[in-house]
Structure formats: C-alpha cells, structure tokens
Amino acid sequence: MAHLYPDVMNIYGDRGNIIALRHRCELRGIDSEVVEVNAGDPFDPAEFDLVVIGGGQDREQRRIADDLLTRGPSLKAAVEDGLPVLAVCGGFQLFGHRYVGLDGETIPGIGIFDMETRHPGVEADRCIGDVVLATEFGAIVGFENHGGRTYLGSGQEPFGTVVHGRGNNNGADSSEGARYRNAIGTYLHGSVLPKNPALADGLIEMALKRRYGDDFELAPHDDAAEQAAHASAVARAKSREGDRGLGRGPLAAGRRLRAKLRDLAGR
Amino acid sequence: MKLRVVAAVHAARLATFVSRRLLGRGGTALPGLVAERVAPGALAGLGGQLERTVLVTGTNGKTTTARILAAILAADGKAVVANREGSNLTRGMVSALVAEAGWRGRIAAAETTIGVFEADEASLPAAAAALQPAAIVFTNLFRDQLDRYGEVDTVAGFWRRAIAMVPDDCVLILNADDPSVAELATVRDLPVRWFGIDDLRSGGERGAFDARWCGACGTDFSYDHRFFGHIGHWRCRGCGRERPTPGTSALRVSDGEDGLSVEVQGLGIVETGLRGQYNAWNTLAAIAAGEVLGASAAALRKGPATIGPVFGRQESFAIGSKTLRLYLVKNPAGANQVVQLLGRTDEDDGFAFFLNDRFADGQDVSWTWDVDFELLAGRGGRVWAGGDRGADAALRLHYAGLGVEPVLPPQPAEALRTLLEAMDEGLTLHAIVTYTALLELRRELARQGLAKSTLD
Numbered sequence: 132m133a134h135l136y137p138d139v140m141n142i143y144g145d146r147g148n149i150i151a152l153r154h155r156c157e158l159r160g161i162d163s164e165v166v167e168v169n170a171g172d173p174f175d176p177a178e179f180d181l182v183v184i185g186g187g188q189d190r191e192q193r194r195i196a197d198d199l200l201t202r203g204p205s206l207k208a209a210v211e212d213g214l215p216v217l218a219v220c221g222g223f224q225l226f227g228h229r230y231v232g233l234d235g236e237t238i239p240g241i242g243i244f245d246m247e248t249r250h251p252g253v254e255a256d257r258c259i260g261d262v263v264l265a266t267e268f269g270a271i272v273g274f275e276n277h278g279g280r281t282y283l284g285s286g287q288e289p290f291g292t293v294v295h296g297r298g299n300n301n302g303a304d305s306s307e308g309a310r311y312r313n314a315i316g317t318y319l320h321g322s323v324l325p326k327n328p329a330l331a332d333g334l335i336e337m338a339l340k341r342r343y344g345d346d347f348e349l350a351p352h353d354d355a356a357e358q359a360a361h362a363s364a365v366a367r368a369k370s371r372e373g374d375r376g377l378g379r380g381p382l383a384a385g386r387r388l389r390a391k392l393r394d395l396a397g398r
Numbered sequence: 399m400k401l402r403v404v405a406a407v408h409a410a411r412l413a414t415f416v417s418r419r420l421l422g423r424g425g426t427a428l429p430g431l432v433a434e435r436v437a438p439g440a441l442a443g444l445g446g447q448l449e450r451t452v453l454v455t456g457t458n459g460k461t462t463t464a465r466i467l468a469a470i471l472a473a474d475g476k477a478v479v480a481n482r483e484g485s486n487l488t489r490g491m492v493s494a495l496v497a498e499a500g501w502r503g504r505i506a507a508a509e510t511t512i513g514v515f516e517a518d519e520a521s522l523p524a525a526a527a528a529l530q531p532a533a534i535v536f537t538n539l540f541r542d543q544l545d546r547y548g549e550v551d552t553v554a555g556f557w558r559r560a561i562a563m564v565p566d567d568c569v570l571i572l573n574a575d576d577p578s579v580a581e582l583a584t585v586r587d588l589p590v591r592w593f594g595i596d597d598l599r600s601g602g603e604r605g606a607f608d609a610r611w612c613g614a615c616g617t618d619f620s621y622d623h624r625f626f627g628h629i630g631h632w633r634c635r636g637c638g639r640e641r642p643t644p645g646t647s648a649l650r651v652s653d654g655e656d657g658l659s660v661e662v663q664g665l666g667i668v669e670t671g672l673r674g675q676y677n678a679w680n681t682l683a684a685i686a687a688g689e690v691l692g693a694s695a696a697a698l699r700k701g702p703a704t705i706g707p708v709f710g711r712q713e714s715f716a717i718g719s720k721t722l723r724l725y726l727v728k729n730p731a732g733a734n735q736v737v738q739l740l741g742r743t744d745e746d747d748g749f750a751f752f753l754n755d756r757f758a759d760g761q762d763v764s765w766t767w768d769v770d771f772e773l774l775a776g777r778g779g780r781v782w783a784g785g786d787r788g789a790d791a792a793l794r795l796h797y798a799g800l801g802v803e804p805v806l807p808p809q810p811a812e813a814l815r816t817l818l819e820a821m822d823e824g825l826t827l828h829a830i831v832t833y834t835a836l837l838e839l840r841r842e843l844a845r846q847g848l849a850k851s852t853l854d
Contacts, residue, residue: 138610139610141768142541143762143764143765144764144765144766144767144768145767146767146768147764147766147767147794147797150767150797150798151797154797188550188551189551190551194611259761259762260761261761274761274762274763274764276762320762320764321762321763321764322764322767325767325793325794325797326790326793356789356792356793356796356802357793359789359792359793359805360787360789360790360792360793362789363786363787363788363789363790364790367755367786367787371761
C-alpha cells in the first residue's frame with residue numbers, strides 16, 4: 132500500500148489508519164508493505180493494491196497540491212481500474228475538483244470525486260465533533276474537524292449518511308464523504324479504521340479481490356476490542372448531541388450549564 | 399485606582415467567600431471571573447501595580463517553567479504572585495491578584511512584587527495587552543487539542559498578535575531549538591534571549607513533525623541534529639536562517655533516577671527533582687527568564703533544586719509497598735516524551751493509560767495514534783486502560799502490540815480499586831493520564847485517604 136505525503140498530511144492521527152490496515156492484514160497472515168510517497172518521489176499507482184492519504188491544515192494542503200496534481204491522471208486511471216483508496220479530511224477535499232479556501236484562494240484537486248469544497252468564511256463555525264454515519268459498511272464512527280463545506284455533483288454518491296454530527300454540511304443533504312468505485316473519501320478521523328474494522332476489512336477485501344478474483348473473502352476475526360471502542364464512540368456522539376439539543380429558553384440555559392459543568396471534570 | 403476595579407475586588411472576595419465557606423469549594427477561576435464581569439479592566443488595574451510581570455506560554459511546559467521561575471525569584475528574595483495550574487486564562491490571573499489585594503484594591507508591596515503567570519496559548523493576547531509584561535517565555539509549539547484551536551497556525555497567530563501589543567523593551571525568551579518559536583523573533587524588533595540544548599547525545603526519534611518548512615521562504619528545514627519532532631538544531635537552506643546560538647545553553651544534560659542534572663554554560667551544574675529531557679528545556683527557559691530579571695547566579699542554581707514534581711507531572715503516591723506515579727499528557731509531543739521516559743523504567747513496572755475526552759482533555763482522541771506506544775511493547779509489566787474512553791485507549795495499546803488487561807471501570811474509585819488489587823507488592827504503576835482523569839484520580843486518592851501526595 133502507498134501512504135501519500137505521510138510527513139505533511141498527518142494532522143489527526145492518520146498514522147492510525149496505516150497501523151490498522153497492517154494489523155488486520157497480519158491477523159490473516161497477509162504480508163503487507165507500506166511505501167511512503169512524499170512530494171517528488173516516484174509513484175505509479177498501478178503498482179499498488181491500496182492508497183491512503185490523510186489530512187492537513189490549509190497551509191499543508193497548499194504545499195502538496197501541485198505535486199498531487201501531477202499524479203492526478205495516473206491515480207484517476209488506477210481508481211477506474213478498481214484501486215481502493217482511503218482519503219481522509221484534507222486529502223478527501225483534494226480528491227474533489229477544488230478547494231476554495233478562507234481567503235478565496237482556489238487549490239485545484241484531482242477530481243476523482245465529482246465535488247468541490249468551499250470554506251464559508253471566518254464567521255462560520257468549524258464542524259467539530261463526534262460523528263456516526265450509516266454506510267454500506269454499517270455504522271461508521273469518527274471525529275470531524277473541518278472548516279470547508281463539501282458540495283457533491285448530482286451523480287456523486289456520498290460515503291454515508293450522517294446520523295450524528297455534521298458531515299459534508301452543505302445545507303442541501305445529510306451526506307458525508309464521497310465514494311467512487313473503490314475509492315472512499317471521508318472527513319472522519321479518530322483514527323477511522325481502528326474502530327471501524329468493517330471499513331478496514333472492506334478496503335483490504337477490495338484490494339484482494341482486485342488482485343486475486345471475486346471469490347476471495349477475508350477470514351472473520353474476533354473484534355471485541357475494536358467493537359468496544361466503536362460502541363464507546365457511538366455513545367459519545369449520542370450524549371454530546373444530546374447536550375447540544377437541549378433547546379432554548381431560560382430552563383434550557385440551566386440544562387446547558389449543567390451539561391457543561393458535568394463536562395468540566397465533574398466539579 | 400479606578401473605583402470599578404475596587405468594586406471588582408470586593409465582588410471577587412465575596413465570590414471567594416461564598417464558594418469556599420458556603421459551597422465548600424476552592425474554585426480558583428470563580429473570583430477572577432466575577433471580577434472581570436464587574437470590571438473588564440481588572441487585570442490591567444491589578445497587574446499594573448506590580449514591579450514587573452513575566453508571562454509563560456507554549457504548548458508544553460508552561461506550568462513547570464512558571465513554577466521553576468517563581469522558585470528562582472523566591473530564592474533571590476523576591477515576592478512573587480503567580481496563578482495556579484489550570485487557571486491560565488486571564489480570569490485565573492485576576493483570581494491570583496485579587497487574593498493579594500486589600501480593601502482599596504491595592505496589592506501589598508506591589509512595587510517590589512513580580513508577577514509570574516502561565517498563559518493559555520489563546521489567552522496570551524489579552525494577558526499581554528493588560529499586563530504589559532517585562533518578558534514573555536515561549537516554551538514550544540506543537541499540535542494540541544485541535545478541536546479547540548482549529549489549527550496549529552491559529553496558535554502562532556495568537557502569539558504574533560500578543561507580541562504586537564507589548565512594550566518596546568519587553569524581552570522575548572525563545573526556544574532556539576523550536577523553529578516555530580524562533581520565528582517569533584521576526585515579528586517585531588524586540589530584545590530576545592535564546593535558550594537551547596547543545597548536548598547532542600540524545601535524539602534521532604521520528605514522532606509527529608509540526609514545523610517542516612521555513613515560514614520565511616518555504617524551503618524544508620534540514621537538521622544537523624534532531625532531538626524529537628521538529629525540535630533540534632535546524633537550518634533553512636533556502637534563506638539561510640538557522641538555529642540561533644542560545645545565550646542560555648545546556649552543555650550537558652543527565653537524566654538520573656532522582657532527577658535532572660543540567661550543566662548550564664556560565665552557570666555550572668543545575669539540579670532539579672524533575673525527570674525527562676523535556677524538563678531540561680523547561681529549566682533552561684526559567685533560568686533564561688531569571689537572568690533577564692537579574693536574578694543572582696546562586697538563585698538561578700538554587701531555584702530549580704527546590705522543585706519536585708509539579709501537579710500531575712510525575713507525581714508519586716506511596717500506597718503500602720506499591721507506588722502510583724501520575725504523568726499528565728495533553729498532546730502527542732508531550733506523551734511521546736513520557737513514553738520515552740517510561741521505556742527506561744523497571745521492566746516489571748505496570749503501565750496504565752487513562753483517556754478522557756472532555757473539553758479540557760480535547761474531545762478528539764485521534765492524537766493517541768500519533769503517540770509511539772509501540773516503544774513499550776515487549777516490557778514485562780502488566781498494562782491497563784481506563785477513563786471515559788478506556789475502550790479507545792485499550793484499542794490503541796492493543797494495536798501497539800501490548801497485551802492489555804480488561805478495560806478498567808469508568809468510575810475513578812472502582813478503577814483505582816481494581817488497579818491496586820491487581821498490582822504486585824513492591825512494584826510501581828506508571829499511569830499516563832489526561833487532564834480531567836488526573837483531577838478525578840487525585841481527588842479519589844485524597845478522598846480514600848489512600849495516599850498523601852508528595853505535593854500536599
């Protein structure tokens with residue numbers, strides 16, 4: 132597998148996704164190798180089974196955008212050929228057509244997903260908090276922290292639907308992320324793969340099917356530790372949304388204060 | 399003295415009385431909060447009376463550095479007013495000042511008292527504007543609780559704003575080994591005192607890398623020597639900027655069982671009860687600030703020696719033959735330093751990770767994946783995970799290759815009982831804890847009378 136720009140696009144524990152993919156391969160006796168691809172390094176996506184790119188701040192996205200553009204056509208061809216990809220947060224945004232930043236500056240993306248992301252300005256909230264999604268991999272949990280709002284093209288499938296949290300937050304739908312063939316883009320970190328073993332295994336399975344044929348299936352595994360972390364993240368997302376949804380008015384102010392005090396170390 | 403500030407002092411005093419006597423709580427922020435409500439200029443009105451003020455900020459090491467500096471000044475015979483740990487917003491500074499103020503709003507012997515305040519990264523501009531400090535210490539800049547501040551660059555922006563507001567003779571005390579901090583010297587033409595480590599026997603680790611390229615010209619930094627993360631002897635091949643030669647330099651750092659021994663250029667050996675290389679930078683930062691304030695060489699040596707573990711930083715609790723040590727962590731850079739330190743402890747010692755995700759801890763637990771817990775794999779001791787997000791902590795440790803015991807119960811009392819029952823006699827348990835987990839565990843230890851903290 133290729134890990135794109137690991138030294139630059141790594142702001143929210145993106146390394147955890149690589150750790151999870153390797154760990155879950157190892158459980159099944161599958162050898163795996165991770166190649167770190169930084170700006171300027173030689174990279175032919177056709178030679179890889181899986182590609183992962185993480186998130187970065189605006190400054191970091193600008194830093195790698197030019198290099199990523201040069202790799203756009205070969206990445207696009209490989210995705211058309213069924214290459215599984217996980218693109219998280221900033222990496223996800225650059226897999227759309229463009230990212231229009233806070234200052235109006237446009238960073239062109241590689242257009243694997245038919246979408247664009249716009250920053251709504253300093254006055255707008257960042258989308259920060261726990262998220263639960265409904266996806267074809269089941270419930271997916273994670274944490275989002277992004278300023279940009281993502282607008283999907285009319286034919287562009289999302290990765291999932293927001294159950295708790297904000298997601299693409301474009302005001303038009305409750306979509307989160309994007310999906311094209313075996314390429315998945317999402318705002319979720321956490322890291323997302325360790326506590327969503329169905330998604331981690333899903334990516335590995337897609338990679339193995341692409342290489343060895345459709346009848347390949349991953350051996351199931353005891354995921355008690357993963358499921359416990361998944362469950363605690365779901366519970367967190369629910370309770371936090373509960374705190375936000377306390378309503379308005381003087382009584383609600385008291386409820387909010389109580390919730391806040393509860394959150395402050397229980398003092 | 400403005401009448402409004404006097405009124406604020408009285409209101410804050412009343413708030414202190416109510417919270418202590420009637421509610422039985424020793425809140426440190428409430429009086430300041432009340433005072434600032436009554437008089438938004440309370441911090442300037444009270445702090446402005448002091449002889450001089452030093453602010454200490456940075457991602458890691460604020461509390462420790464401020465404590466060492468206060469100890470140096472005390473050793474020099476100075477009166478010091480300081481805010482307490484965790485109260486590093488302006489209201490916490492006001493609370494500390496209110497406690498020293500008389501009924502007319504005058505601080506006793508203010509003209510010979512020095513203020514040493516640790517400032518939250520985002521509170522620095524407000525604190526700097528109100529207090530007009532004689533010096534600001536910047537310890538380091540790492541990614542930290544991005545769910546609060548958004549991005550690392552946002553924090554650098556707060557600091558540049560603060561620097562724009564200080565008097566012309568304010569001295570910036572900057573970490574030469576952190577290029578992000580070093581860049582602050584270019585914001586404005588102010589006097590700078592640099593501190594740094596010139597002992598190159600440690601380092602070479604990877605870790606999260608927060609400042610990779612030069613803010614002036616965009617070229618990647620290259621390192622003659624890297625201690626960890628982006629901390630090291632850096633240079634920019636593009637514009638020629640490089641690590642300044644520090645005026646306060648550690649020629650030799652020895653990390654022993656009983657603490658650090660630091661050979662400071664021109665000062666000799668300075669000892670402290672704190673462990674870990676990261677505390678060498680904290681000690682140097684405090685010495686640099688002490689030098690700027692004109693402290694004697696004797697005080698610069700004596701101050702650090704009086705410092706043992708600071709609240710939750712390597713605090714040790716003896717429980718029968720067993721020992722519990724607490725290590726506060728807030729971000730990957732700090733946690734990696736602690737993990738390095740734990741890698742050098744007794745093989746058989748136990749290890750625990752308490753992970754909470756409340757506002758003060760950071761609600762996003764992703765950072766745990768940037769911590770090299772892998773370094774602890776292969777040790778003999780048992781491993782536990784606990785806290786509100788104990789399951790996430792356990793998963794992280796499990797994926798690091800550690801054999802983890804069943805997740806501890808979420809209630810601190812239950813968790814502590816389980817741990818103490820399971821621990822073997824004579825062993826030490828090293829617990830890495832997030833902020834609110836630390837508060838809860840300490841409170842529980844005190845409540846059960848299990849142990850007296852080495853600080854109490």
